[in-house]
Amino acid sequence: MSYKVLIIGCGRVAVKxxxxxxxxxxxxxAAVVDTNEESAKKLLGSVSGFASTKIYSDYKQAIEEIKPDITAVTVPSGLHYQIASFAMENGSNLLLEKPMTMSSAQSREIYDISRRTGRKIAMGHIYRYLPIVGxxxxxxxxxRFGKVTHGSIYVRWGHGEDYYSSAAWRGTWKSDGGAMMNQTIHAIDLLVWLMGSExxxxxxxxxxxxxxxxxxxxxxxxxxxxxxxxASVEGTTSTLESKHDAEFSVFCENGSISMGLSSGKPHIGIFEKKANGKVKKLNGYYIRKQFKEGGIFSYKCALNPHLGIYKDLADSLTEDREPLADAYAGYSSVDTLMGIYRSAKLKQPVELPLKEDFSSVDMAGFFEE
Ligand SMILES: NC(=O)c1ccc[n+]([C@@H]2O[C@H](COP(=O)([O-])OP(=O)(O)OC[C@H]3O[C@@H](n4cnc5c(N)ncnc54)[C@H](O)[C@@H]3O)[C@@H](O)[C@H]2O)c1
Known part of the structure; x- marks a missing residue:
């Protein structure tokens, strides 16, 4: 079985x-869509064998003509909602980049459309697809490790002015949000998923x-x-541009797990307290186990986690099951992020899930106040 894919948005992430x-x-x-034809041509030229792929400039026309099994939504985040809802209502499953949308209510709606139409959504939550994590x-x-006490995550993903000035939507409340919304939302999703509680x-x-x-x-x-x-979260792009570091840790009654990337190099430290009180390092055990099991968490996915997401989505369509990073993960992570924004705005703790809609545009003027 082969599934027809339509990519909408031919920029940085579309190459992956x-x-x-x-x-x-x-x-x-089957085809690609971009309002800028040059971007579409550049994308198709970046991997051999795609130079003659059909290019559209209008996503609605492309979805109606191609009738894709999977639509990859890789446009600026502020456009996710309208394209994702149109594609699902017209029969397509999605590989939807993070964040799902820019508001808690819109994300809830996308999740509800997915349930009503039976269309599957695999979110671009790459961290869930890294080896050993699963x-x-x-x-x-x-x-195995006993009661979970706490966890932490940091994403220190340095980006300079050139990154932000490379596209007008970057760093805006309407279309992107900041370091928490863009660079950290999928890390928050990972931490909460690992810790097994909402x-x-x-x-x-x-x-x-x-x-x-x-x-x-x-x-x-x-x-x-x-x-x-x-769970504590730190997310920033104000660190050195040459350094991209991210790490999570989960602490339990009888163990601790830390994994991370430092400028592309992975590091892990997994420890378990045995019944005799001795602490054993389990790195080798998990590396061997992962090597043996392969699957969507295989080592190939460490180099391009989108490979794991696509393989999982294709299998989920064939097997009629939910993908690993599903529609609920997309909705829930946006709801948490909007709770974080709302708390910063109100200067007080907020309850989750949010009872009323909160959107990143509600943050407009935050730093001018
Ligand atoms: N999962 C990940 O690891 C990851 C990494 C980077 C970006 N992203 C997400 O991917 C999305 C895109 O990010 P990017 O860095 O690739 O952006 P980008 O600006 O490099 O590319 C976006 C592309 O969309 C095109 N576009 C804009 N409006 C369009 C429309 N109406 N129809 C069709 N095409 C349109 C633009 O011309 C551009 O080529 C964002 O939501 C971002 O958060 C995810």
Whole structure:
């Protein structure tokens, strides 16, 4: 079975999509869409074998004519809602980039459309697809490490003015948000997923330290989860541009798990306290287990996690099951992020899930107040 894919938005991230599509026999690229033809040509020229692929400038026309099995939504975040809803209402499943939308209510609506129409959504939450992460998550959730006490995550993804000035939508409240919304939302999703419980409260502060943008270049938040565990989050683009570092840690009664990337190099530290009180390092055990099991968490996915997302989405269509980073993950992570923004705005903790809609445009003027 081969699924027809339509890519809408031919910029930076679309290259990762195209590489993944080109290496999976289950997928076939039917066409691409971009309002800028040059961007579409550049994308198609970046991977061999796609130079004659059909290019559209109007996404509605492309969806109606191509009738894709999968629409990859890789446009600026402020356009996700309108394109994702149109594609699903016209029969397509989605690979939807993060964040799902720019508001809690719109994300809830996308989740509801997915349930009503039966269309599947795989979110671009790449961290869920990294090797070993899934194995560790299974063991945290089956109780191997005992009670989860707390967790933390940092995303120090340095970006300079050139990144923000490369496209007008970057760093704006309407179309992107700041370091928490763009660079950190999928890391928040990962931490909450690993810890196995939903956020019920958020408390946060935002700052604009170095970058000349509307939204935050630094955010810090604390989440309380339903099971009582606490999670801390730091997300920033104001660190050195040459350094892209991210790490999560989960602490449990009988173990601790840390994994991260430092300028592309992975590091892990997984420890378990045995019944005799001795602490054992489990790195080798998980590396061997992952190597043996392969699957969507295979080492190939470490180089391009979008490969894992596409493979999982194709399998989920064939097997009629939900993808690993599903529509609920997309909605829930936006709801948490909007809770973080709302808490920063109100300077007080907020309850989650949000009872009323909050949107990133509600943050307009935040740093001018
Ligand atoms: N999961 C990840 O690791 C990851 C990484 C980077 C970006 N992203 C997400 O991917 C999305 C795109 O980010 P990017 O950095 O590739 O942006 P980009 O600006 O490089 O590319 C966006 C492309 O969309 C096109 N476009 C704009 N409006 C359009 C429309 N109406 N119809 C068709 N095309 C249109 C633009 O011309 C541009 O080529 C964002 O939502 C971002 O958050 C995800």
């Amino acid at each position: 999509h195209l590489k993944a599509i080109s290496s999976l026999k289950e997928l076939e690229l 194995l560790v998550r299974d063991d945290i959730n089956n109780g 956020p019920v409260e958020a408390q946060a502060m935002l700052a604009k330290r170095l970058r000349n943008i509307e939204a935050e270049d630094l955010g810090m938040a604390i989440l309380r989860l339903e099971n009582g565990a606490l």
